[in-house]
Amino acid sequence: MLYCVEMDVAIPHGLDPEHVARLKADEKARAQDLQRQGKWLHLWRVAGRYANISVFDVASHDELHDILSGLPLFPFMTMRVTPLARHPSAIE
Numbered sequence: 001m002l003y004c005v006e007m008d009v010a011i012p013h014g015l016d017p018e019h020v021a022r023l024k025a026d027e028k029a030r031a032q033d034l035q036r037q038g039k040w041l042h043l044w045r046v047a048g049r050y051a052n053i054s055v056f057d058v059a060s061h062d063e064l065h066d067i068l069s070g071l072p073l074f075p076f077m078t079m080r081v082t083p084l085a086r087h088p089s090a091i092e
């Protein structure tokens with residue numbers, strides 16, 4: 001099942017910079033692991049915003065929720081999830 005997920009990141013200004021750097025490093029490692037597993041198919045920066053648009057390929061709503069809620073930056077992200085269905089005019 002494919003899902004488009006838009007993630008907006010808002011890290012509070014007062015957080016310890018070392019903690020933030022650790023969170024970002026952990027997030028990057030987790031995102032790259034999920035890409036290698038074929039679950040995080042696309043990861044695009046939204047130009048001009050601390051946000052991304054991603055496409056996930058997972059088995060269920062529950063798997064997607066587990067992945068998203070387990071991301072290290074999850075407490076600082078607002079997510080909008082859109083389930084994707086095949087478009088009848090798509091050629092692949």
Ligand SMILES: O=C(O)C[C@H]1C=CC(=O)O1
Nearest residue numbers: 009027028031051052073
């Ligand atoms: O930077 C972001 O968009 C937030 C998050 C999503 C993947 C990742 O490495 O960081």
